[in-house]
Amino acid sequence: MADATPPAAPADYPPLHGYMLLFLTAAIATASFMEILDMTIVNVSVPAISGGLGVSASQGTWAVSSYMLAAAVMQPLTGWIGRRFGEVRTFVTSILLFMLFSMVCGLATSLPMLVAARLMQGFVSGPMMSVAQAILLRNYPHERRGMAIALWAMVIIIAPICGPILGGWITDNLSWPWLFYINLPVGAFSAISCWSILRNRESKRVKQPIDFVGLVLLVVGVGSLQYMLDNGNDKDWFGSPLILTAALVAFVSLTFFIAWELTERHPVVDLHLFRIRNFAVGTGLVGAAYFGLSGVNVVFPLWLQTNVGYTATWAGLAVAPVGVLALVCAPIVGRNMNRLNLRLAVTFAFCVFGTAIYWTSTLNPQASFMQFAAPRFLQGLGLSFFFLPLNQIMLAGLRPDELASASGLSNFIRTMMGSFATAVTIWIWNSRTIYHHAVLAERISAAAGGWIAYRSALASLGIRGMHAFGYVEHLITQQAMTLAINDVFYAIAVIYVVLIPFVWLAKPPFTTVAKRAPTSR
Numbered sequence: 088m089a090d091a092t093p094p095a096a097p098a099d100y101p102p103l104h105g106y107m108l109l110f111l112t113a114a115i116a117t118a119s120f121m122e123i124l125d126m127t128i129v130n131v132s133v134p135a136i137s138g139g140l141g142v143s144a145s146q147g148t149w150a151v152s153s154y155m156l157a158a159a160v161m162q163p164l165t166g167w168i169g170r171r172f173g174e175v176r177t178f179v180t181s182i183l184l185f186m187l188f189s190m191v192c193g194l195a196t197s198l199p200m201l202v203a204a205r206l207m208q209g210f211v212s213g214p215m216m217s218v219a220q221a222i223l224l225r226n227y228p229h230e231r232r233g234m235a236i237a238l239w240a241m242v243i244i245i246a247p248i249c250g251p252i253l254g255g256w257i258t259d260n261l262s263w264p265w266l267f268y269i270n271l272p273v274g275a276f277s278a279i280s281c282w283s284i285l286r287n288r289e290s291k292r293v294k295q296p297i298d299f300v301g302l303v304l305l306v307v308g309v310g311s312l313q314y315m316l317d318n319g320n321d322k323d324w325f326g327s328p329l330i331l332t333a334a335l336v337a338f339v340s341l342t343f344f345i346a347w348e349l350t351e352r353h354p355v356v357d358l359h360l361f362r363i364r365n366f367a368v369g370t371g372l373v374g375a376a377y378f379g380l381s382g383v384n385v386v387f388p389l390w391l392q393t394n395v396g397y398t399a400t401w402a403g404l405a406v407a408p409v410g411v412l413a414l415v416c417a418p419i420v421g422r423n424m425n426r427l428n429l430r431l432a433v434t435f436a437f438c439v440f441g442t443a444i445y446w447t448s449t450l451n452p453q454a455s456f457m458q459f460a461a462p463r464f465l466q467g468l469g470l471s472f473f474f475l476p477l478n479q480i481m482l483a484g485l486r487p488d489e490l491a492s493a494s495g496l497s498n499f500i501r502t503m504m505g506s507f508a509t510a511v512t513i514w515i516w517n518s519r520t521i522y523h524h525a526v527l528a529e530r531i532s533a534a535a536g537g538w539i540a541y542r543s544a545l546a547s548l549g550i551r552g553m554h555a556f557g558y559v560e561h562l563i564t565q566q567a568m569t570l571a572i573n574d575v576f577y578a579i580a581v582i583y584v585v586l587i588p589f590v591w592l593a594k595p596p597f598t599t600v601a602k603r604a605p606t607s608r
Contacts, residue, residue: 161213255403369481
């Protein structure tokens with residue numbers, strides 16, 4: 088991919104038509120599908136990965152949070168990378184590196200090796216989505232760009248549906264390394280196709296300074312915070328000097344990061360955008376809402392496999408219905424955005440989320456498959472009224488030259504909150520399990536009438552002595568984990584109710600182009 092002649096400006100390239108446009112759309116959609124799929128395909132396979140590497144299920148979730156954390160850190164840099172090296176080179180190189188680290192993930196023989204590979208996989212995937220969208224729009228005829236956005240939305244909706252199902256099937260019928268090996272042929276098709284079509288249609292490259300100090304502070308601060316959240320439960324939190332050090336490093340780094348970014352001429356994250364009311368409200372709501380969605384997406388399939396006895400395949404099938412109504416309703420919502428009261432639409436979405444997740448909090452291991460799947464099906468209706476209207480609110484009032492920075496910042500916060508959600512919800516689940524186990528165990532004593540009757544029933548089944556205590560200990564642990572997961576779901580449902588008043592802090596009109604003076608720095 089050596090430089091030959093200086094690339095023309097994007098406007099010099101006529102749009103593609105016919106089979107070339109179709110082929111390019113398929114290649115970019117395939118790569119985007121692969122990248123989004125890797126955010127969800129591992130969720131249902133955490134027990135298998137943990138067992139294969141000899142670690143606990145809570146430690147196995149690091150394979151999820153590490154990927155999302157690395158992708159979040161890289162997303163604000165997408166615009167700079169695309170302008171500096173060219174969008175086509177950035178996209179194709181990201182795919183090739185994504186394939187390389189996918190192979191390393193599959194070959195991992197220990198948890199540290201897998202987490203390191205997932206971190207690198209997340210770093211190289213960070214620019215992929217935004218650059219892919221830019222390439223797609225730049226090569227489509229202007230009058231058909233609406234269709235390009237619609238195709239893009241379909242990929243974003245379908246990939247999370249397929250992730251749990253495909254991940255479960257691969258885990259049960261092949262082995263967990265194949266979750267990563269499947270990226271190799273998919274990535275090869277996309278990289279070869281895109282380079283063959285676009286190698287002479289590179290975007291204009293511009294040399295711009297990079298905020299190296301801000302980037303280092305961001306990586307160190309967010310990485311230390313994530314390490315604290317991931318390992319705090321296993322290391323007794325602030326009773327551990329390591330966790331205490333990580334917390335102090337995170338606090339100092341992020342404090343200096345905020346101060347630096349507010350005074351830097353070319354910040355890696357443009358924090359001045361938070362002065363814009365609708366952007367601040369929209370981004371805050373996206374981050375908080377995505378925290379809840381990601382938390383449910385991680386702990387729900389994990390609970391189904393560790394407590395209910397589901398295989399990875401069936402856990403994936405129970406999770407997947409969330410995308411069915413979203414797939415049907417999203418195009419309808421998109422076509423009628425100008426007619427909708429956007430604040431009312433987001434309020435409706437949060438009501439649906441809260442209702443569906445509260446419904447999930449009432450379930451127990453004796454529930455049927457349909458009872459597990461039904462709340463997820465309802466939750467999909469909320470997704471249709473969440474992403475598109477809230478994205479419109481968030482971008483309202485921004486100048487055209489601010490849109491790229493705003494998208495990068497909002498994606499960074501959304502993905503980072505998803506990464507934090509994995510650690511926080513697992514910690515709450517473990518803590519509440521310990522609490523409920525202690526409460527339930529208190530009821531077992533030699534003089535307790537209920538225990539005497541239950542021990543007699545076990546004796547009639549041939550379960551006596553230490554075997555009876557072992558059986559009851561297993562039962563108490565299972566019930567404690569179920570009560571704890573119900574607490575997690577209940578807390579997340581409450582979050583959505585609390586968020587509703589904040590939706591109405593956004594101020595109409597919600598147009599995406601503003602005649603606002605540049606923000607002074």
